[in-house]
Amino acid sequence: MNERCLQCGSRTLALAQPRVMGVLNITPDSFADGGRLFAKGKPDLPRIEDTAQRMVAAGAAIIDVGGESTRPGAACVAAADELHRVMPVIECLLRLDTIVSVDTSKAVVAREALAAGCHLINDVSGFADAAMVDLLAEGSAAVCIMHMRGNPRTMQHDPTYVDVVSEVADYLADRVARCRRAGIAEQRICLDPGFGFGKTQTHNLALLRNLESLRTTDLPLLVGLSRKSMIGAITGKDVNDRVSGSVTAAVMAVQHGANIVRVHDVGPTVDALEILQAVATADCTGGIDPGSALQHRRASET
Numbered sequence: 001m002n003e004r005c006l007q008c009g010s011r012t013l014a015l016a017q018p019r020v021m022g023v024l025n026i027t028p029d030s031f032a033d034g035g036r037l038f039a040k041g042k043p044d045l046p047r048i049e050d051t052a053q054r055m056v057a058a059g060a061a062i063i064d065v066g067g068e069s070t071r072p073g074a075a076c077v078a079a080a081d082e083l084h085r086v087m088p089v090i091e092c093l094l095r096l097d098t099i100v101s102v103d104t105s106k107a108v109v110a111r112e113a114l115a116a117g118c119h120l121i122n123d124v125s126g127f128a129d130a131a132m133v134d135l136l137a138e139g140s141a142a143v144c145i146m147h148m149r150g151n152p153r154t155m156q157h158d159p160t161y162v163d164v165v166s167e168v169a170d171y172l173a174d175r176v177a178r179c180r181r182a183g184i185a186e187q188r189i190c191l192d193p194g195f196g197f198g199k200t201q202t203h204n205l206a207l208l209r210n211l212e213s214l215r216t217t218d219l220p221l222l223v224g225l226s227r228k229s230m231i232g233a234i235t236g237k238d239v240n241d242r243v244s245g246s247v248t249a250a251v252m253a254v255q256h257g258a259n260i261v262r263v264h265d266v267g268p269t270v271d272a273l274e275i276l277q278a279v280a281t282a283d284c285t286g287g288i289d290p291g292s293a294l295q296h297r298r299a300s301e302t
Contacts, residue, residue, distance in 0.1 A: 004259070006220055007187040008099050008119035008142040013061060015220055018254045018273050021062040021101065021262040022055035023226065024048060024093075026085040027069045027077075043089050056098045059270035062120065063096070064262060065089050066103035070124050070197070079108045090116050101144075107131035114141055124148055124197065126175050137182040144190045144222050145175045149198025156198065164203040165210045168193050176217060190220040190260065196228045204230045208249070211256040224262035225249040226269075247272045 006013040013019060026043050028035045037048050052063050067085035068077040086102055086109065093100045094117050102113040105125035110132060113121070120142040127133055127145070136143050147168045149159050161167050172191045179189055193207045193214055207214070211221060225231065231245040232238070243265045250261040250269050254276060263269045 004218070004220065005187065006142050006190055006260075007140070007185070009117075009140045011099050011119050013099060013142075015259045017277050018258065019061040019260045020059055020266055020270055020273070021064050021222070021260055022052070022058075022060035022266045023262060023264050024052060024055075024063055024065050024089065025069070026065060026067050026089055038085065043085055045088060045092055048089055049092050052093055052096060052098075055266045056096055058267035060098065060266045062099040062101050062260070063093055064101040064103050064120075064122055065093065067109070068104070070103075079106050082106065082109050083112055087112060087116065090118055094118075105129055105132075107135050111135055114139055120144065122146070122192075124192075124194070126171065127178065133178055133182045133184070136179070136188075137184050140188070142188045142190065143179070143184065144192050145172060145179070146192035146197065147171050147194040159198040159200060159203065161203060164199065164206050165213050168207060169214045172214060173217070176219065186217065186219060190222045191215075192222045192224065192262075195223065195225050196230060201230055201233050208253060208256060211253065211258060215257060220259040221257055222260040222262060223250075223253040223258040225253060226261075226263040226265065243268055251276055 004015045006015060024037060026038050026048070028038055037044050037051065055063060065086050067082040082104065090100055090102060090113055099119045101120035101122050102110065102118050103122040103124065104110055104113070105123050105128055107129045110121045118141060121136060122144040123132060124146045126147060150157070176189060180186070191214065193211070195204050195207065199207070211223070215221060226246045227239050227242045231242045231249060235242065235245045237245060246263065246265060247268050250263060251272050253261055254273060261269060
């Protein structure tokens with residue numbers, strides 16, 4: 001059987017084990033780290049490069065660059081402003097040994113990023129810009145299709161579903177069909193259920209529990225739970241104190257079928273996933289049978 005992979009332009013991402021995508025928000029207002037890498041109206045390139053290098057060294061297989069906040073209630077950013085934020089960063093990161101992704105829903109931004117050599121387009125709108133599909137069909141970069149109900153300004157205004165799992169699955173299947181019709185190969189597509197994008201806490205938890213049900217085709221699943229409000233609602237922690245909760249959620253996502261997790265805290269997440277992978281693949285045939293050990297202990301106590 002062929003190993004599952006994601007074809008990202010000139011690079012291939014093997015998915016025999018879970019992979020980590022590191023987040024670089026080049027914005028003044030992203031919910032977790034807005035303004036940290038964007039100062040005085042422009043990207044802080046030395047700090048960005050250092051942060052990205054640290055992520056790659058910690059085990060990130062993908063670096064995802066975003067120039068427009070998609071937190072609930074976020075305002076639109078003009079394409080020219082988004083390009084001003086992300087293009088210098090993309091050009092800088094392409095020197096690193098990693099897959100470079102751009103988080104954008106605008107075809108005009110995606111076009112410039114792809115022309116520079118970007119490997120993956122992470123479209124949180126699921127092709128709200130109709131030109132995005134045809135643009136992607138022209139090249140060989142990968143695409144992540146995400147589900148979002150509404151847009152960042154409206155998505156949390158009483159989102160309602162009859163069955164959130166089946167409705168998200170149907171939406172993603174429809175977008176995959178659009179890609180196929182346009183000539184985009186399945187090896188270039190991954191799917192994201194869009195935690196927190198037009199979902200209540202109940203919806204988010206139902207999706208996490210039923211991730212495998214979203215795999216209407218055998219396409220990789222990308223999940224972004226890092227530091228989100230659903231973590232805060234459970235733990236009661238502030239956005240900057242959600243590392244433990246986020247790592248736990250990433251591990252659970254992988255256990256339920258995620259292939260890629262999008263995170264702010266790369267090192268702790270990679271460590272946790274390495275332990276999960278070691279346990280899952282360990283050869284335990286030479287160990288003591290737990291039942292026999294329990295019987296031996298009970299016998300010694302009588």
